[in-house]
Amino acid sequence: MDRIDRRGFMECMAWAGTGLVWVSTGGVLSSRVIAPAAAAEATPGRFSFVQISDTHIGFKGQANGDPTATLQQVVDRVNALQPAPAFVLHTGDQTHGQQAGAFDTVAEILKGVKTERIFYVPGEHDVFLDGGKEYLGRYGKGTVGGRGWQSFDFKGSHFVGLVNVLKYKGEGMGALGEDQIEWLERDLAPLSPSTPVVVFSHVPLWAVYPQWGWTTEDAGRALVHLKRFSSVTVLNGHIHQVLQKVEGNVRFHTAMSTAFPQPAPGTAPAPGPMKIAEADARRMIGVTEVTYVPGQHPLAVVDSTLG
């Protein structure tokens, strides 16, 4: 039996019930974990948007007995932001293994978000059963060829949503594929190098931990097209924890899940849901501060909790 009391739930929320709010000032993004007071100030040209990720509706386990409730709490926090975020990015794994009705539940809850628009990219949980048929049926409209990837401009910044979960192959990494990389090159071509670019996708576009499939096989071939820009921010989900890396002009970030945490890279036998024991909650919070060094690229872990 799950033993969820208020204290346990709130401690769990410190892990799970969070989203990131991004504030853009002159194309330089800064992030903080959402709190009601965290709001963009009314400076001209400044705007904020929110990233939520890995809502995993349909999951039921020790790590979270009710991901619907934690998602609702995130929505309430987003709605407390002043001013409201310009838009929201959902970086995938809306559902837990495409469980029946899960997409409907997510759509229903996210209807309550006070924002202009929500942009989506799929996670592997959203597409693995049917090759993306249901996901693209819902969210493919307006994307390139109905295949899920897209770009848009907002207040001088260029946003690109990429799909890297429909071509899982090799050792189980994400992959973008030739068509999408060619499209990206064409999409970026007209932009001046001073245009701030934000790229979002589900699986990290950097080698967080390839042994667990936490990387995108052909990301390098996409990133090469971003080299000439002075400010590039890459936002990902998938790994259910906040990690950050800066490489040249590119800042990589991963977001927390709204449902359950996963272990830091290499600290567990497998990347499954982390079971949070009440007594361990404080120690578990510290886990996100683990620094993992893949080869020559040190990763710096940044913020991870509500408080």
Next chain:
Amino acid sequence: MKIVAGVIVAALLTVAHVGAASSVAVGIEEFKFTPPVLAVPVGTTVTWINHDEEPHTITSANGAFGSTGLSHEDTFAQTFIRPGRYEYFCALHPHMKAIVIVK
């Protein structure tokens, strides 16, 4: 008891040989198929059971067979009626790979 025998043999020899069996179990735990290499006679039914909270699939590399997502403690069974090497993986976690060798 056949399940236990299969797991022990796998641990000792890497390849689990099951003789004259009609039914064999493969466990899924901590993102691993156990045993990862299973040899069985023609006619054997292999049953997978997912002990993880994370869903997994049994997906044949050449499309010969496949499950949908197995939730915690869900099972999937496949009977092998032709000899061959049947590689499979988890569609959600493709680094999870294993093989059934049917003789």
